[in-house]
Amino acid sequence: MVKWLNLVISLQILLLPSLVVSCNPALAQHQAAKQNNDFIVKPYLQLGLEEKSDASAATVVWFTSNDTHKWSVLVQAAHSNEKAGKAGKAAIDAKDAKDAKATKATKPTLEDERPADSILERLVALPGFSSPIKKYTARLKKLTPGEPFSYKIKRDDALVFSATATARKTAAQPFKVAIFGDCGENSNGQKEIAAEVFKAKPDFVLIPGDIVYRHGLYSQYLTNFFPIYNNDQPVPMMRSIFSVGVLGNHDIALDGNATNFDKHNDAMAYFLFWDQPLNGFGTKYGEKNTPPIAGAENKQILFKKSVGDAYPQMANFAFDYGNAHWTVLDGNYYMDWSDEKTRKWLIEDLKKAQSATWRFVTFHQPAFSIDLPHGNEQRMRMISDILSKYKVDMVFAGHAHCYERSYPLVFSPKAERRFSMAADGTVDGAFTFDRNFDGITKTKPQGIIHIVTGAGGAKLYPQGSPSEYILKYDSSDYSYTSMEVVDKTVSIKQINTKGKVIDQFTVTK
Template sequence: MKTLLLFALSLPLLAKDPYFFEKPYLQLGNRPQPTKGDLDLMWLGHDKDVDFAVEYKSGSSWRKATPKMLRRVDFKGTDAHRVYAASLANLKPGVTFNYRISVAGKSVFESSAMARKSAKQNSHFVVFGDCAADTPGQRQVAFHAAQQNPDYIFIPGDIVYSRGRVSEYQTNFWPVYNHESASPTTGAPLLRSTLFAAGVGNHDSQPEIDLTKNPDPLAYHLYWSQPLNGPASKFIPHFMGDDALKAKYLDAAKGNFPGMANFSFDYASVHWTVIDSNTYVDWTDSELRAWLEKDLKAAATAKWRLVSFHHPPFNSSKQAHFKEQRLRVISDLLEKYKVDLVLSGHVHDYQRTFPLTFAIEPGFVLGKNQEVPGKWTLDKAYDGAKNTRPKGVIYITTGAGGAGQYPKEFNVGPDYWQEFTTRFVAFPHSFSVIDTTAKSLTFRQINADGKEVDRFVITR
């Protein structure tokens, strides 16, 4: 009995890695444009001074990178830890490289990953939203996404449930996407080998952050390192509670909050514009619209233009968020600058619209009820197989990455859908796989059993 008790008491100590609070992961860093194949290698260390060294091998010889301690995370309810990053420079675009992290001359972690691709390369990537909720579906999706061996994974918001907190990343995010081995019941060692990028959803950020209830909020701005080329928006969450806690958070998130909510980047021949569609942001604001317009206009030379925000403007799910149509107010810009796909989440299923254009009802003013009335024109001749030239924007909801689904919608058919929807898969969980070349974009939706449930092609 005594031995058993000692064993049980020692379990958390055994489980804790002596060097890493959380193991390495790959990020774009503040690089809107590719600089060779460069990436940031990041990890979380314990709250003590450790002399980490990073080496990476692209080609025949090992090179050194200098790790920097970016921030210290010390909030109530979680163990204090430190966020580190090392810039891996001069990587050969699209080529696999090895890396290792050492402490006192001893290698403590090794893995490999692929360098960021350049404009002329084809790409192959995965998209799923509404994911880290600690569910069997999340692990299945992580496993099958890893089987795709993607260049990168993009999450269009609701990254971590239920409040995007530091403590929730520890239970719901790192253990699944950086699991030591791959299986449908555990997840996969993705983060250490595959670049992740993301935008914020309503579970990652809220209009009001109550620090008394959530003392470790907005972990997105602490852990992610993404381009900081977006506008310094005046529309940000409002902090409530203790001023000292607020100061502590802002100090920890220095440089990343609120700047990382809206940004854009290029990966291979794809231009991504990522924007925050939370209710505290007014996308009828002239400054925000001007930034969006400038960004999309500058992307005219990219082969493919993808825009991502969390709340889908064209949604057929009556079970969830049906009236949250706010982002229809930017449909004119998406159409004018020939955006190919809009990728959203929020609604925990998969939906695809016909290619469409939207005319807002004349005299409309966005109100609190969030509905945006108007008239859509649908390109029903486009089928994505024989006719691959859409007239309009295709809106995708890919929010089936792991969070709970809506049982009443499992068996409903087209009669239930809005007129603009052409494909709707409510169950089981699923994710999107996109392949781009200079001439074609192939979109597939794969479910949690690994089965393809939708496919369409766009050609130039």
């Protein structure tokens, strides 16, 4: 186990002069968890910080008090039964070897339990904390892609947590994704969608921004997020299903021109809780196209030391899952997607992804939306030329608390000029629509389909009507997008809290 002693020492020095006793109920809950030796956040699955996608690896993250316990992780990976019977392998149910032998032909076989490949321990002391807590990050390797695995977490040799999951899929394996944004408001709608998604057993969950209301705070994750998606019952989802988060406007603290730690001292928890590939365009603190922070210098230092390289790197990244390449972008107000550096990175990323069967892009603020509050916020139209040129198939956004599906469309700068954004946020350009695509018999779209799936839990927007570029609009209920990818066929369903399909279509290649 790697101990980050320097970090521990420097954080403790920083904390001494600024002990903060908070009366925030979520932080009180976190204090109680610390005293009771409980998890502050129970284990959950992440892609991990590694730049390169690896279908045989997974990251498990959990949070505890700043204790002195020895934590360990045991992993047991399954493989399909053609490999069964190899020397040194244990049967799936070691307690009943006879039965395991009898069922060997049909059940997957589990390898012997083995320790996680690494466990990192990081001291976390956000500006609002009265004392530090610990973040543990275990990396599990040599899983069999697409096959089940289980992991157990021990504290001083006592088993304190276990879960089962399915390893990531390779390009040869079909997969299913659930997508919903604008969720962490602790509403009944959020809980109903969480239950529907968990029931559907996707391979991973994608949240295109506004993960936690209203300011993306650590304390808000403890009340509005983990208790809904990673509880013991009824939705122990995040411990067994990978999840991917995208930075939305409510995931920064909405303090004006910068997230201000003097106003929100446990802000920007996105960079603490998510462990996602650090393979974006290499931005650094204070640089352009970086989520800006403000407030007392010692608070900024505490935040940066607590989250490490995740800030500001993790705002933009890319990964492969199955036969698809996924590009995750920051669409917030400080981002300039006409900037050469950001565009170059996006172009290079999509160029490298040309061999993938599918290319999907996700960001929070939709490029094409007819919702009233955000219809003029068209910043992300600035990359439309790149998305078209490098054959992106679909874009998933949130921000508008509804469901919207566009016609397949191509959006180009007028008269060959580059896009530019007007003072009111609009981006002018020329549309070409594919109105023949019906997703049933005509399934090869000429253009990109843009989906807004922001009905994940926050208060729904008023019902709108289809427009020139929006084919479907629904905000009559909370909903999520279910996407199944089988080789060259993508089947999309939009499903509401009653499990009812409110829109569906198929795309083929």
